[in-house]
Amino acid sequence: MDYLLTVPDDRRAFLEELVKAMPFMKARPITKTKAEHINDVLDAIEELKAIEAGKRKPRSAKAMLREL
DSSP states (O other), rough: OOOOOOGGGGHHHHHHHHHHTTTTTOOOOOHHHHHHHHHHHHHHHHHHHHHTTSSSSOHHHHHHHHOO
């Protein structure tokens, strides 16, 4: 199972030490930019699921282009 965690800088050392103490876990740091891209994709997936479930109305292509 994979997780994406956001950890404050002042707690980073603690988390790194904790992960190192657990040999069954693998962790690798990513850049803030990459984390933002991952979060954007996850948000888009949730939005698509809500549209498919009928909980949200889809936007037209014109409305999306106007937003840009």
